[in-house]
Amino acid sequence: MTPNERTRLARQASEILIDNDRGDYTVPTKGLYPFQWNWDSCLSALGLAALDEDRAWREMETLFAHQWPDGMVPHIIFHQADEGYFPGPEIWQTGRPVPTSGITQPPVAGFAARRIFERSQDRTAYAPRVRSLIEKIDRWHAFLYDARDPQGEGLVAVIHPWESGRDNTIDWDEPFRHVPREGITPYRRRDVEHADPAHRPTKAQYDRYIWLVEHFRGHAWNNAVLHNASPFRVVDPAFNAILIRSCADLSELAGMLGAEDIAEANRSRAEKGLAALESLWSEADGQYLCLDRTTGRLVRSLSVGGLLGVLAAIPQERARAIGDRIAALMTRCAYPVPSHDPSDPLFDAKRYWRGPVWLIVNYLLADGLKAAGLSEQAASLRAGSLALIEKSGFAEYYDPLTGEPCGGDRFTWTAAMVLEFLRGADGELGRI
Numbered sequence: 001m002t003p004n005e006r007t008r009l010a011r012q013a014s015e016i017l018i019d020n021d022r023g024d025y026t027v028p029t030k031g032l033y034p035f036q037w038n039w040d041s042c043l044s045a046l047g048l049a050a051l052d053e054d055r056a057w058r059e060m061e062t063l064f065a066h067q068w069p070d071g072m073v074p075h076i077i078f079h080q081a082d083e084g085y086f087p088g089p090e091i092w093q094t095g096r097p098v099p100t101s102g103i104t105q106p107p108v109a110g111f112a113a114r115r116i117f118e119r120s121q122d123r124t125a126y127a128p129r130v131r132s133l134i135e136k137i138d139r140w141h142a143f144l145y146d147a148r149d150p151q152g153e154g155l156v157a158v159i160h161p162w163e164s165g166r167d168n169t170i171d172w173d174e175p176f177r178h179v180p181r182e183g184i185t186p187y188r189r190r191d192v193e194h195a196d197p198a199h200r201p202t203k204a205q206y207d208r209y210i211w212l213v214e215h216f217r218g219h220a221w222n223n224a225v226l227h228n229a230s231p232f233r234v235v236d237p238a239f240n241a242i243l244i245r246s247c248a249d250l251s252e253l254a255g256m257l258g259a260e261d262i263a264e265a266n267r268s269r270a271e272k273g274l275a276a277l278e279s280l281w282s283e284a285d286g287q288y289l290c291l292d293r294t295t296g297r298l299v300r301s302l303s304v305g306g307l308l309g310v311l312a313a314i315p316q317e318r319a320r321a322i323g324d325r326i327a328a329l330m331t332r333c334a335y336p337v338p339s340h341d342p343s344d345p346l347f348d349a350k351r352y353w354r355g356p357v358w359l360i361v362n363y364l365l366a367d368g369l370k371a372a373g374l375s376e377q378a379a380s381l382r383a384g385s386l387a388l389i390e391k392s393g394f395a396e397y398y399d400p401l402t403g404e405p406c407g408g409d410r411f412t413w414t415a416a417m418v419l420e421f422l423r424g425a426d427g428e429l430g431r432i
């Protein structure tokens, strides 16, 4: 890529971030997702930091201003009314001063905060704000291990597919059988009015998403009981690896800020989680698998969720095996990394999390591979990701076989990840 091409891509990415900026938070994209989403915001903050560090911290502060008293950080904050989205606040009915959803999302905040602070232009000035933010992130981690790992096994469960961030992955097909469809209030989907229905989850899946929301609402969103009350309880290796990595990063960040208690608590959470993650490893598949906690069985579904284990400091031989799996997947696809193994008959190249490429996933995988010393593989993910953007622009996700852009357009976190990938080996982006 020539310096001019780099500059052009960086400018386009910045324009998208500015366009989707609503002052104190960004929307993932216009139309389809008109509110603030949890992990979108934290990953987008990495991109915002390249434009304006103050604005990046504000993005995360806004999210954490809506943390629940029990420590949960919701997956959506409904800052303003918008008719174009379903299910809106009137369905969730969580009773929060500013309406929010009632479930969470992958906890990338600790990971993002450490990275932004390490690159900070003025650590002394930002330290008091970051000190206050890390207390909230720590409370979120404590919530997750309390409420979603009630037996203290070291691994947390997601109780709704939306919590994983991979809404309709093939991983959920089997565990979703325990979730009924009957008795839900009739509803009208809005997502299929903004995006091609063939690229989105099916009606059968949507019915179950809504059944779970109504079920949790029936329990008054009481997180002390929701885990055991949910017919969907899945231990997702990606969610856990993200949490383990965020605990480890929060521990480092807390150490830099002199918060020894937070540093220690998160170091021990990360150690316990890392040891427990071993139980999800499948030697035959060379990756981690999901565990259905309602049956106690591993789900043999070869999705990118099991590859994202590499984001945590897993044993070297596991990281190498995951690197080999990614290399094998890349020989079957024009663009890395498919969200599901194309040799599975259920693979669907255009349907959301059942095959398409997501740039945030490539970024997290590349980061984990690099940390494990697999720099060449990380570099090839970076090159493949930028080639895809050059060909198809800043979409929500892409067909891995053709590179066709799918879902929403001008996507915030895609743009943020491009800015991350454009940084040189020294971590510098240069002038945009």
Ligand code: GLC
Binding pocket: 028, 033, 037, 039, 040, 164, 165, 166, 167
């Ligand atoms: C979809 C994705 C989820 C993301 C959200 C907003 O629901 O599956 O991961 O956070 O859109 O972009």
